[in-house]
Amino acid sequence: MTPTLPFGGWTASGLLIAVAILGPGPLDGQQPVPAARSWADRNAASLVTELRDFTALTNVAGDLVTIRRNAAALVSMLERRGATARILETGAEPIVYGEIGDPSRPAVLIYCHYDGQPVDPAGWQQANPWTPVLRTAAIEAGGTVVERWPGPGEPVNPEWRLYARSASDDKAPIVVLMHILDAWRAAGVTPPNRLKFIFEGDEEAGSKYLAETARRHRDLLAADLAVMADGPIHPTGRPSAFFGLRGMSGVTITVYGPVRPLHSGHYGNWAPNPAMRLAQLLSSMKGSDGEVLVAGWEDDMVPLGPADRAALAAFPHDDQEQRLQFQLGSTDGSGAMRHELIAHPSLNIRGMRSLFVGAEARTLVPDVALATLDLRLVAGNDPARQAEKVVRHVEAQGYRVVREEPDSATRVNSPRLARIAGGNGYPAGRTPIDHPAAQAVVTALRETGLGEPVVVPTMGGSGPAYVFTDILRMPFVVVPIVNHDNNQHAENENVRVGNLLKGMEILAAVASAKVPPARSTP
Numbered sequence: 001m002t003p004t005l006p007f008g009g010w011t012a013s014g015l016l017i018a019v020a021i022l023g024p025g026p027l028d029g030q031q032p033v034p035a036a037r038s039w040a041d042r043n044a045a046s047l048v049t050e051l052r053d054f055t056a057l058t059n060v061a062g063d064l065v066t067i068r069r070n071a072a073a074l075v076s077m078l079e080r081r082g083a084t085a086r087i088l089e090t091g092a093e094p095i096v097y098g099e100i101g102d103p104s105r106p107a108v109l110i111y112c113h114y115d116g117q118p119v120d121p122a123g124w125q126q127a128n129p130w131t132p133v134l135r136t137a138a139i140e141a142g143g144t145v146v147e148r149w150p151g152p153g154e155p156v157n158p159e160w161r162l163y164a165r166s167a168s169d170d171k172a173p174i175v176v177l178m179h180i181l182d183a184w185r186a187a188g189v190t191p192p193n194r195l196k197f198i199f200e201g202d203e204e205a206g207s208k209y210l211a212e213t214a215r216r217h218r219d220l221l222a223a224d225l226a227v228m229a230d231g232p233i234h235p236t237g238r239p240s241a242f243f244g245l246r247g248m249s250g251v252t253i254t255v256y257g258p259v260r261p262l263h264s265g266h267y268g269n270w271a272p273n274p275a276m277r278l279a280q281l282l283s284s285m286k287g288s289d290g291e292v293l294v295a296g297w298e299d300d301m302v303p304l305g306p307a308d309r310a311a312l313a314a315f316p317h318d319d320q321e322q323r324l325q326f327q328l329g330s331t332d333g334s335g336a337m338r339h340e341l342i343a344h345p346s347l348n349i350r351g352m353r354s355l356f357v358g359a360e361a362r363t364l365v366p367d368v369a370l371a372t373l374d375l376r377l378v379a380g381n382d383p384a385r386q387a388e389k390v391v392r393h394v395e396a397q398g399y400r401v402v403r404e405e406p407d408s409a410t411r412v413n414s415p416r417l418a419r420i421a422g423g424n425g426y427p428a429g430r431t432p433i434d435h436p437a438a439q440a441v442v443t444a445l446r447e448t449g450l451g452e453p454v455v456v457p458t459m460g461g462s463g464p465a466y467v468f469t470d471i472l473r474m475p476f477v478v479v480p481i482v483n484h485d486n487n488q489h490a491e492n493e494n495v496r497v498g499n500l501l502k503g504m505e506i507l508a509a510v511a512s513a514k515v516p517p518a519r520s521t522p
């Protein structure tokens with residue numbers, strides 16, 4: 001038997017004992033999750049060193065030479081495990097596709113991305129973000145460099161952290177998945193599902209080719225469940241599942257005043273001030289409690305069902321801690337929980353600008369005032385239609401709305417004039433938690449014994465879930481494994497080794513979930 005140890009409670013000596021107890025005898029069971037757990041206990045060093053080698057490859061989207069090196073490495077990583085692998089060309093950063101398992105079994109399509117955010121090396125505590133460094137703990141906790149990387153079969157300390165760009169986001173799950181295949185092969189586990197892998201190379205640059213690739217390879221990618229392995233796990237370390245991602249739309253509103261800034265003394269009581277008008281316009285869009293007042297704002301949204309609401313009720317909310325951490329005197333939403341509010345479409349002012357403020361301020365009536373809004377979308381919202389509601393709202397306030405920079409005739413003939421640009425974006429994707437595939441995921445996570453799963457109807461952030469739910473027409477879930485304090489996108493990105501080891505169990509559970517065959521595409 002593999003000793004079950006509490007999350008985060010492993011020590012190097014504990015692992016040594018575990019290895020000693022296990023000895024070189026046969027591995028326990030032919031079950032997917034115990035097999036992954038046993039493998040993680042014995043082969044943690046190989047997992048860490050493969051992640052080291054993979055994160056040593058520069059991987060910023062746009063640099064096609066190095067991006068292709070990553071794609072080639074992925075092909076050989078897949079083939080080494082007996083999976084078939086191929087490159088799906090996009091005209092730029094390729095998508096790597098892999099497949100293993102019995103074609104007659106239900107299929108699980110697992111998505112990760114292999115590109116990473118650009119870096120500012122000056123902020124890193126190591127010479128090169130693509131020269132991985134192993135530390136005894138997080139830098140903030142005084143972690144020091146582990147000079148010698150563990151050799152094959154040597155113990156690792158779960159508190160160790162591997163520092164490198166993409167260590168967490170998103171190469172860790174890829175290497176963990178590869179080791180799950182190793183674990184199953186070593187233990188003679190037949191993968192209970194047919195596994196399909198899709199590894200994207202321009203996620204951090206906007207996933208420009210994913211939707212098109214999905215349309216072009218609909219049959220190849222057909223599956224009964226899509227799993228996105230990305231992002232951080234809940235800070236408690238409990239297995240987490242997010243059944244949706246929000247979509248995104250946005251507009252920039254320009255309100256016009258005089259054709260050039262005017263003296264505020266000579267003209268200020270007479271020439272309309274565009275900054276004031278923009279402020280009035282924006283304040284008409286939201287009520288004092290943050291509720292959106294734009295007509296029909298929530299008309300298209302698919303409301304949460306009973307199972308989704310039950311999941312939210314059970315969620316370990318930390319709104320009060322977060323309020324104090326961010327030093328907020330109050331919150332919007334009449335006391336509703338953050339995750340409840342996140343399930344609604346948003347209207348957010350990203351920024352506003354009109355002439356000068358503070359020390360630079362001059363006594364002028366500005367010529368224009370601008371605000372850029374992001375509109376986060378939920379299931380049911382269409383990006384263009386949601387932006388159009390903003391246009392209708394602005395018109396209802398007495399404005400003439402134009403798409404292009406107005407000419408002088410338009411200006412003098414429009415008592416109130418605004419330009420609204422943008423309105424493109426992509427929709428949300430969400431699978432109801434009472435969907436049988438969603439239930440299979442929750443059950444599989446619960447059966448890992450790593451704690452009651454943290455289940456959320458949708459993440460607040462936006463991402464291409466719609467590619468899976470709308471284009472490929474399959475249920476969708478995000479299952480993260482990496483530590484929440486991984487410095488994703490920032491300097492000193494890292495992954496905690498213990499999260500890789502627990503990630504083996506979590507992703508093995510999801511990959512072998514008892515997914516009902518329900519695929520709509522043959």
Ligand SMILES: [Zn+2]
Nearest residue numbers: 169170230231
């Ligand atoms: Zn990511």
